[in-house]
Amino acid sequence: MAFAIRRKRTRELLLIWFFLAPSLLIFLLYRIIPLLWNGVLSFEFWSPYKPAEFAGLYHYEEMLLYDDVFWQAFWNTAIFMASAPIGILIALLVAILVDTPIRGRNVYRTIVFMSYPVMTVAVGIIWQWLYNEKVGLFNYVLVSLGIVEQGIPFLETASLALPAVIVASIWQVLGFYMIILLTGLQNIQPSLYEAAAIDGANAWMRFRRITLPLLRPSIFLCFVIGIINSFTNFDLIYVMTDGGPSHATELLVTYIYRVAFKLAQFDYAAALTIVNFLFFVFLAWLANRLAGGEVGAVETG
């Protein structure tokens, strides 16, 4: 009997690992090995043309002690990520609203989603124009309404450029959040609401007691997406400001890309990559802890 159970357990374990294997293999090839490559490179002097030389902590020292741009990009990235909850909240509201049985919800969903797949290059130029100091739409409206006397140079002012880019990035990622949250809402059994309604719980109580806790895995996922949004939004920032003015919208990812491919300093870029990675993993670990230890560990009866 015990033997049979153990055999069954072994079979189950085999199945689990067999199921994980293809995904793990892809991540090994396209994530883990490249990360290790960066890890090795970060301790070397290297260029595509020359054999590598051991550099010790040279690049890390440069980064942490001397490179102001790194620190600016670091804090910009932190601010960028800290703005994620705004987008998630709006998306949550939208998701709940388009999950109600109202007429035309397909249209609403599509419109909100549409900004996510549209090609960034074209939209980036539109956003530049929207923010344009003299002829942009936002300033046209502000000036016409008499709210400001002269146009505001959103993208050319160091203190406004990052918020301006964040707004554009929330616009872009909102549809992504929405679809994740919508999937989460679908996972909630209708019977739970029925039971609660019978118990006399009002809409707010149902939201607090059922929707929110059961949506926790999806919300957590949105936070993780919010963390990595700085690189999924890379193109938009790159097109809109290229990290400027004066690095005001420089994020770690735009900086790494610039250092690697524009300045041809792959070794230094590798060191930046490793620090960036450790920072993000720490945040993901923290988010995971706050979300209850394990992603999606919420049990339903």
Added chain:
Amino acid sequence: MNLKRLTPIAIGAAFAMALGLGTTAAQAQKKISILTWNIPYFEEGMNQWKEMFKKSHPDVTIEWLDKKGTEFSTFYQTQVVAGTAPDIIDVQGGLWLEYASQGGLLDLTPYLKRDKAFTDGLYPEVVNGWVFEGKNYGVPFYISKTLLFYNKLMLKEAGLTNPPATFDQLMDYAAKMTKGEKSGFMTLNFDWLYWPIFAENGIDLLTPDLKKAAFNTPKAVALVEKLAKATKDGVINKISWTGRWVEPNGAFAAGTIGMLNAHAPAYLWFKSKGPWVNEDTVGAADFPGRWSTPNSHAFLISKGTKHPEEAWEFVKMISSGDGAYVFGTGSNNLTGDKAANSRLMKYFAEKIPVVVPVLETQLKHLDKLTGNWPIAKDAQVKEAFYPELQAALLGDKSAKEALDEAEKKVNRVLTRR
């Protein structure tokens, strides 16, 4: 499960074969690849080049790759690491200096010396733009440099007749042309294209030996303060200092910019965008002081090439004589070859006369080129310098503070490993 995974792959493969896609069979011939910089429209001309080359070199096939500027270096450097670098590359800006300093490019000096007749046909000033540490790495492909475009309608409206001849006039005219949504002056600024402003005011970036920063002078501080003030007042449009190019050209085409410091190709771009643009409405003049920053393109050959002789022959063919003429007519540019250019000017005079005054500026004052410093760390120096200058120009820092900081950073880049 495996079957499930394989099915789509099989479908894909079947599709590919059915449609005759997929890669072609391995060539027994010699293959030369050429990577060009954002000229996807040049397909017809490229085919002509291939035909022409086939006549003299039937054993060589040409592979054409084209990438736009934003991905060019990403693609090229990945290929270099993989050991499959395209044999010939067409570059602009200072990117090539880093490659040259790392030993990634073929020294073309012996070739240029050997084929004297070819070399003599080129503009020596332009050829010299591709020299690093005494060695020549590039053959001019097409040439362009900055000039001052001005909106004649706005000029007239401001009660002026001629374009500015001095820098002070430029600032003065710009102020007169500014009102509402209209700005008097704008400049492109990637690849140091704004540098004529500094050159005209007697400011150089580096000392003549290229070892130290030379820009932090009281004169420079005064100039930056002046520019910052004009920028704040809207006389210089703020987009000037952002490095973007679609917006400046679009804005000039919209008729809201009085004067634009830009390279020659911008003309046909904003002409196609603004139907009102013609000889009577837009003028082309030398920038005050006649300084200009070249934004020329050149062909370079990768060190790793397996067929340097053939690559060189191809470069020679396409950058002179009929080969150059094909490109000039296909892209409305002037080339690095004197003879081809005189043919091209006749062609333009007949076909697109409006562009002639613009192109004429391109062949003059080749002794007053600025904005190029043959240092390996060109890109790094720019990274160290420009954001500081930008902060001052956009009013986030005082000129003195910004230039001090920039000087410190540039000197650090120059002395670092």
Added chain:
Amino acid sequence: MNRFPKWVIHLGLGIICAAMMVPFYWVLKTSLTGENIFAYPPSLVPENPHLFYYVDVWYSIPFFRYLVNSVIVSIIVVVANVVLNAMAGFALTREFMGKGAIIMLFLSCMMIPFQVTIIPAYLITRDIGLLNTHLGMALPLCSTIVCIFVFKASFDAIPKSLIDAARIDGVPDWMIIFRIMVPLSQSAIATNIILAFIWSWNNFLWPLVIIRDNDMQTLPLGLARFLTVVEDSTGALYAFCIMVLVPGLVIFLLAQKQFIAGLTSGAAKG
């Protein structure tokens, strides 16, 4: 939540959608007029709209060939995503040694931006012989971590009692997956299809790096044709963006039909 009067919901969604539409409206408008967006004052209504730029796009690049390549790559990616992510997502719903580590590993893998992996990923793809192939373009996207977690959350939400009952009846694990879990996770499948499609469809930098052959290019790579310096191609650029966008929206419209639980639960609450 449906205690709100309908008009309040419509109003709220209307405002959000209007705001979301603003940049998009100008993309669409410019594609129909080719106008200079930097003109002043901004024009709100398209003047003389026409479809010329859409035709122009079709002939400026080998549109059909690129389209076919994009379709092939996207089919591979979508099928692989649904299958592989469902498998991995299922595995993560079970208890086993090292599960916490695997989850942390997945989360960490998400934290590596694609841009820093280009060179090693290129070398790996070369070594497995997939340069210049559809599979090579598809492979890095064949399993995506976000979607694995989407599946996991969906599977986790299926009542344990249902699965236990099937187990007691002696139904094997793989049957449970296909007969019970998959049918109950339709919205997760829909999300997988939508996201995997969009990611593959819009993928730009990776195909750009690994494809040298013009016949193998995918649609987004056609973009460069509309961003040259010599001529203004604004109208065509925006028309191109719309043409690339449409298939994604069609997939979204088709797949999102699976998001129906809201309707039923709403109806049940009545």
